[in-house]
Amino acid sequence: MFYREAGDFKVSYADDSQTFPIKFDRYRYYVVLAVAFGLIPFLINDYWANAILLPFLIYSIAAIGLNILVGYCGQVSLGTGGFMAVGAYACYKLMTAFPEVSMFIHVILAGGITAFVCVLFGLPSLRIKGFYLAVATLAAQFFLVWLFNRVPWFYNYSASGQINAPERDTFGIIITGPNAPAWATYLFCLIFLAVCALIARNLTRGTVGRTWMAIRDMDIAAEIIGVNPLKAKLTAFAVSGFFIGISGALFFAVYLGAVEVGEAFGIQKSFLVLFMVILGGLGSIFGSFAGAAFLVLLPVILKVVGVDLLNWPTDIVAHFQLVIVGALIIVFLIAEPHGMAQLWRVAKEKLRLWPFPH
Secondary structure, eight states, rough: OOOOOOOOOSOOOOOOOOOOHHHHHHHHHHHOOOOOHHHHHHHHHHHEEEEEHHHHHHHHHHHHHHHHHIIITTOOOHHHHHHHHHHHHHHHHHHHHHHHHHHHHHHHHHHHHHHHHHHHGGGGGTTTTTTTHHHHHHHHHHHHHHHHHOGGGGGGOSSSEEEEOOOOOEEEEEOOOOOHHHHHHHHHHHHHHHHHHHHHHHHSSSHHHHHHHHHHHHHHHHHHOOOOHHHHHHHHHHHHHHHHHHHHIIIIIIISSEEHHHOOOOOHHHHHHHHHHHHOOOOOHHHHHHHHHHHHHHHHHHHHIIIIIIIOOOOHHHHHHHHHHEEEHHHHHHTTTTHHHHHHHHHHHHHHTTTTTT
């Protein structure tokens, strides 16, 4: 009975257009932020940070970026892994060239460089769409991986071909390297996720987001009513690339510490982020969080149940994970194309109307 909009009077335009119109939603949002920033840093250890929290935070940023491009603007992309690699290698070059600069600046600049590269590869979207655009972005994925493998300048002529994150601190606290505490890396990624989610939410609710959705729903009609398809598509590629570049920089510098581009940012990474968006819900910021949480927790749960409890071989559990993800994608595409975000919306609507059926 407490989940009601009764008594939430709107006396201004700001009240009428706020993100969470129901008071309970706002309070729940504040509680989640308070727990994430004020409680979890004091409770986590290295296992929780490396196995669950850091992958969830980083993949959520990547899923939000891809969701803006695919879910809101309708431009299919299979090059997420390559664009994450751009962010990782840009961050590496900045960290080695300017060691005195803050890590915040390095990550943001890496996102900006990735946005520029993403716009360049998004230029074909002005002439092609659908399956052909997917093939073009897939070509970008393979080209970028080949480029970072074949040009030694990108990995500073290392004999192994890997890039290793040097130890860097922010405000005297170590953020990268093996000596970085778990709570510091968690908070560093959480700050970026909170800011990116806020930016994405405001963009999708404003004029820019409406132009993206107009292009997604019917690009010819959108152009007739005055929407500039060039500006709309390229801004979607730029914003998406910025978020994906940030996630790639964090994935390399904060989470892994050392990467080889073919292994860390191969085509499987592109499909992993795309599956997060599909399962979570296209065109939903919350869906990006839900999809990332599900695909990060699924391997951990399967390992605990299959390997630790049932003593199954590790390779069988890994293949079983692929079967589950594939089956769920088919089920969601047929039964609920809007993903887990729509299930959450339906559940909230049922709670709002309870005890009445409709």
